[in-house]
Amino acid sequence: xxxxxxxxxxxxxxxxxxxxxxxxxxxxxxxxxxxxxxxxxxxxxxxxxxxxxxxxxxxxxxxxxxxxxxxxxxxxxxxxxxxxxxxxxxxxxxxxxxxxxxxxxxxxxxxxxxxxxxxxxxxxxxxxxxxxxxxxxxxxxxxxxxxxxxxxxxxxxxxxxxxxxxxxxxxxxxxxxxxxxxxxxxxxxxxxxxxxxxxxxxxxxxxxxxxxxxxxxxxxxxxxxxxxxxxxxxxxxxxxxxxxxxxxxxxxxxxxxxxxxxxxxxxxxxxxxxxxxxxxxxxxxxxxxxxxxxxxxxxxxxxxxxxxxxxxxxxxxxxxxxxxxxxxxxxxxxxxxxxxxxxxxxxxxxxxxxxxxxxxxxxxxxxxxxxxxxxxxxxxxxxxxxxxxxxxxxxxxxxxxxxxxxxxxxxxxxxxxxxxxxxxxxxxxxxxxxxxxxxxxxxxxxxxxxxxxxxxxxxxxxxxxxxxxxxxxxxxxxxxxxxxxxxxxxxxxxxxxxxxxxxxxxxxxxxxxxxxxxxxxxxxxxxxxxxxxxxxxxxxxxxxxxxxxxxxxxxxxxxxxxxxxxxxxxxxxxxxxxxxxxxxxxxxxxxxxxxxxxxxxxxxxxxxxxxxxxxxxxxxxxxxxxxxxxxxxxxxxxxxxxxxxxxxxxxxxxxxxxxxxxxxxxxxxxxxxxxxxxxxxxxx
Numbered sequence: 001x002x003x004x005x006x007x008x009x010x011x012x013x014x015x016x017x018x019x020x021x022x023x024x025x026x027x028x029x030x031x032x033x034x035x036x037x038x039x040x041x042x043x044x045x046x047x048x049x050x051x052x053x054x055x056x057x058x059x060x061x062x063x064x065x066x067x068x069x070x071x072x073x074x075x076x077x078x079x080x081x082x083x084x085x086x087x088x089x090x091x092x093x094x095x096x097x098x099x100x101x102x103x104x105x106x107x108x109x110x111x112x113x114x115x116x117x118x119x120x121x122x123x124x125x126x127x128x129x130x131x132x133x134x135x136x137x138x139x140x141x142x143x144x145x146x147x148x149x150x151x152x153x154x155x156x157x158x159x160x161x162x163x164x165x166x167x168x169x170x171x172x173x174x175x176x177x178x179x180x181x182x183x184x185x186x187x188x189x190x191x192x193x194x195x196x197x198x199x200x201x202x203x204x205x206x207x208x209x210x211x212x213x214x215x216x217x218x219x220x221x222x223x224x225x226x227x228x229x230x231x232x233x234x235x236x237x238x239x240x241x242x243x244x245x246x247x248x249x250x251x252x253x254x255x256x257x258x259x260x261x262x263x264x265x266x267x268x269x270x271x272x273x274x275x276x277x278x279x280x281x282x283x284x285x286x287x288x289x290x291x292x293x294x295x296x297x298x299x300x301x302x303x304x305x306x307x308x309x310x311x312x313x314x315x316x317x318x319x320x321x322x323x324x325x326x327x328x329x330x331x332x333x334x335x336x337x338x339x340x341x342x343x344x345x346x347x348x349x350x351x352x353x354x355x356x357x358x359x360x361x362x363x364x365x366x367x368x369x370x371x372x373x374x375x376x377x378x379x380x381x382x383x384x385x386x387x388x389x390x391x392x393x394x395x396x397x398x399x400x401x402x403x404x405x406x407x408x409x410x411x412x413x414x415x416x417x418x419x420x421x422x423x424x425x426x427x428x429x430x431x432x433x434x435x436x437x438x439x440x441x442x443x444x445x446x447x448x449x450x451x452x453x454x455x456x457x458x459x460x461x462x463x464x465x466x467x468x469x470x471x472x473x474x475x476x477x478x479x480x481x482x483x484x485x486x487x488x489x490x491x492x493x494x495x496x497x498x499x500x501x502x503x504x505x506x507x508x509x510x511x512x513x514x515x516x517x518x519x520x521x522x523x524x525x526x527x528x529x530x531x532x533x534x535x536x537x538x539x540x541x542x543x544x545x546x547x548x549x550x551x552x553x554x555x556x557x558x559x560x561x562x563x564x565x566x567x568x569x570x571x572x573x574x575x576x577x578x579x580x581x582x583x584x585x586x587x588x589x590x591x592x593x594x595x596x597x598x599x600x601x602x603x604x605x606x607x608x609x610x611x612x613x614x615x616x617x618x619x620x621x622x623x624x625x626x627x628x629x630x631x632x633x634x635x636x637x638x639x640x641x642x643x644x645x646x647x648x649x650x651x652x653x654x655x656x657x658x659x660x661x662x663x664x665x666x667x668x669x670x671x672x673x674x675x676x677x678x679x680x681x682x683x684x
Contacts, residue, residue: 001370005338007346008353009370014060014329015241015289017186020098021059022345022352023366025359026292026333027104027189027245028387030409030418031064033090034083034103037406039073040066042086045418049409051090053359054099057366060352061099062243062292064409065106065191068172074137077105078175084183091184102243103180106191107169107228108198110144111158111207112151112298114390114398116405123156140165145201145208145215149255151298152390153397166214166224173228174235177242187241189292190228193283194245195304196252196270196297199225203279204250204297206269222279226286233287243290244283248276248318251300258300260601261311270297273318277325284326292331292354293319305593306335308382309478309566309601313340320349335382338369360387360411360418378413378488381481384591385412385671391590394583401588412671413485415678423678428453434684435460435512437651438520439500440468442662442673444489446518449681451496458514459498462505466490469522469663470670472543473560476567509652516657516684520677523646523663532618536640539564549638550574553623555615557584561643562598569605576608576635578615578625589669610635659684 001009009021031049034040050061068077094101115123115138122129122138129138142150143165144158161169177188193199201207202224208215214223229242250270251259259266271279280291294315296303306314315334323330332344333354341353358365361380368377389404398405411417416424432455436443439461447457459466467486474482493500509517525538537546539560552568554561557579568575577584584602585595602609612628622634650664659680662673 001372005342005369007342008338010345012329012351014187014243016239017100017241019059019100019352021057022341023058024060024292024331024333024352024354025053025058025062026354026356027062027064027191028356028360028409029064030387030407032066033063033087034066034077036064036067036408037071039070039075040077040080040083042083042090045420047090048420049363049418050101051094051097052363054094054097054101056364057370058099058359061101062104062189063101065104067106068108068169068176069140071141072135074134074140076172076175078172078179084179087180087185088183095184100186102187102189102241103185104189104191104245105173105176106197107173107224108141108143110142110198110201111148112196112198112201113142114400114405115142115150115152115156116398116400120153120156120397123153144198146210148201148207151196151256152392154256160210163212163214170224170227170231174231177232177240178235181236181240187243187289188232189243189245190225190232190288192245193222193225193279194247194294195301196250196299199228200247200297204270206252206254218275218278219282222282225283229283229287238287241289242287243292244288246280246283246291246293247271247295247297247304248280248293248315248322249273249295250297251295251303252297254299256299258296258302258596258600260302260597260604261314263604273321276322280322280326284328288328290329290331291322291326292333293322294332294334294354301593302597303334305384305388305591306382307384307591307594307597308481309594309597310335310382312337316340316344316350320344323350357382357387357411360409361413363417375488375491379481379484381413381485381670383412383670384594385589385669386410387412388591388593389589390592391588391595392592393581393586393595399588412669413674415675424682425449425452426682428455428684431455432515432684433513434458434516434518435506435514436518436520437506437509438468438522438662438664439463439466439502440520440522440662441470441489441670442522442664442677443468443518443520444493445674445677446520446661446681447498448492448496449678450518450684451498453681453684455684457498459493459500460504460506461500461502464502466493466500466502469540472540475543475545476563477570478566506651509658514657516659518680519651519654519658519660519664520662521649521651521664523667524649525642526645526647528644530615530618533642535618535620536642539641539643542641548573548641551637552576552639552641553578553635553637554641554643555623556643556645557581557609557611558587558643558645559585559590559595559598561641562602564641564643565602565607566598566605569602569607576610576637577602578610578613578623578635580612580614582612584609584611
């Protein structure tokens with residue numbers, strides 16, 4: 001292990017509880033020990049997930065949120081002894097790892113509840129809402145401090161919680177905490193004065209317009225959170241540790257409006273640093289024993305769930321500042337790197353480093369770091385393609401697939417995460433010679449799975465390198481983790497008995513002496529019949545290094561087009577985006593944290609965006625476009641980049657011993673590429 005990391009592996013205390021090291025696995029939706037959308041129960045898949053991370057040297061583990069009241073069915077979490085009895089048995093084994101566990105319990109989501117179209121209908125149609133109440137009581141699930149617009153469907157206002165309901169929640173926290181303590185759980189984390197969830201909606205002025213004892217003054221707005229910890233301490237004793245998930249600053253300009261990095265001249269409607277200094281001390285004095293910190297709200301979601309575009313350690317300076325105002329331990333999360341985390345701990349700026357989604361991608365990453373095998377750590381690339389696919393654009397509610405809503409915390413890069421029954425590496429009953437045509441991510445992932453199962457594998461790649469289209473995709477400066485992922489793949493291929501034949505183009509699959517053939521030849525950019533198309537370049541050309549002029553038109557406002565626009569801004573260019581739909585990135589699967597960053601950063605950088613506008617013609621120094629009113633006009637430019645998507649280009653069709661993976665099968669993202677590779681290769 002690097003000497004620089006030594007401070008990460010020193011013990012520390014939360015109240016009287018000693019933690020063996022300073023790496024905290026932060027909570028992630030979907031990893032709840034009690035389930036998530038389903039009625040609360042002891043969830044074995046989560047239990048296995050948490051145990052594996054504990055056995056791989058995590059110091060403190062925080063499972064994902066356990067709703068205090070079931071989202072589905074509405075039963076209080078403390079009711080039902082069977083799940084707590086199973087938890088007690090589990091904690092006996094868990095503690096043998098030397099790790100500690102706090103269970104995070106949420107008061108609720110309020111206006112942050114990611115409602116979908118069906119939920120919207122239940123809110124807006126009283127009859128449907130009444131019929132659905134026994135299953136999904138949307139009136140309660142979305143209840144908040146005040147009547148404020150839902151983040152996902154602005155015309156749906158939350159109902160203010162009554163004082164009696166608040167008192168019920170406080171009482172339920174005490175009863176739940178006692179059950180957890182009796183089950184051997186080391187502490188409880190209260191969720192949350194953080195990220196704009198329910199308790200945060202009470203704490204912030206822009207979401208709390210109450211005039212009773214839970215609104216108005218500073219003390220009243222933070223009263224709910226304070227009374228919860230006091231109740232827990234009353235029931236469980238002063239020595240039972242209670243952590244609070246806490247966002248230092250909100251970085252929020254208004255409903256549905258966040259402040260991007262570098263945007264300092266804005267009016268904070270949530271919690272600013274001056275209030276946070278006061279709030280942190282107030283919450284400590286109320287009884288909290290630790291602050292588990294980040295920044296943001298659902299209106300500025302990219303601070304709490306940083307995509308690749310956010311800087312590394314994006315919350316560290318804010319969290320280290322707030323530590324000056326409290327005497328209790330402070331944890332910092334948000335794209336933390338071991339280097340920065342270790343240094344901040346050594347300097348006394350924070351007490352521990354919080355890490356979340358890296359644990360989804362590689363459960364052994366701490367062990368590998370200890371063993372000086374950092375090159376073998378598969379890096380999380382902050383894509384949110386499987387762990388957090390809640391998405392929306394103008395005119396939609398949450399368009400996430402139901403399966404993703406039910407099964408969060410899966411990983412695009414590691415299919416086995418939270419899917420251990422479905423994705424397994426089992427030795428093949430008969431060793432085969434298998435050819436993989438194409439050395440991109442799909443081809444390399446297929447080769448690795450097949451090799452690990454015992455097959456003899458050869459990769460045929462027509463270029464002089466592996467990596468495929470993901471190499472140009474990783475070119476922008478904000479894609480540093482994507483670049484690390486490529487290096488990880490190259491090392492894994494090198495470490496396995498996989499033969500690689502570069503500069504070898506296969507045109508006749510039948511000529512290969514192979515028992516099975518994997519086709520991973522990717523896709524080609526769409527080429528629409530647009531006059532003057534020869535005056536443009538494809539997105540992959542630009543990302544591969546082709547020069548562009550000062551003024552650049554990007555045709556296509558999807559994720560790739562917006563990323564290119566941002567990259568051009570960072571290079572000092574002047575991009576404009578032309579998009580046919582009503583909003584940028586109008587697709588499923590791209591997390592709102594990612595898409596809202598790009599929309600708001602391009603707006604902050606004053607990038608012209610032409611929505612509901614179609615391309616008519618490309619000229620030598622201009623494009624002709626048509627807007628939604630039917631008016632045609634020219635936009636002057638030096639370069640045109642086409643980013644309108646791809647079509648699969650399989651070398652041949654799937655049949656018999658020939659199997660398609662990656663974009664050759666269906667154009668998608670890394671999740672579809674990697675999961676498809678496993679789907680195919682587990683069966684060969």
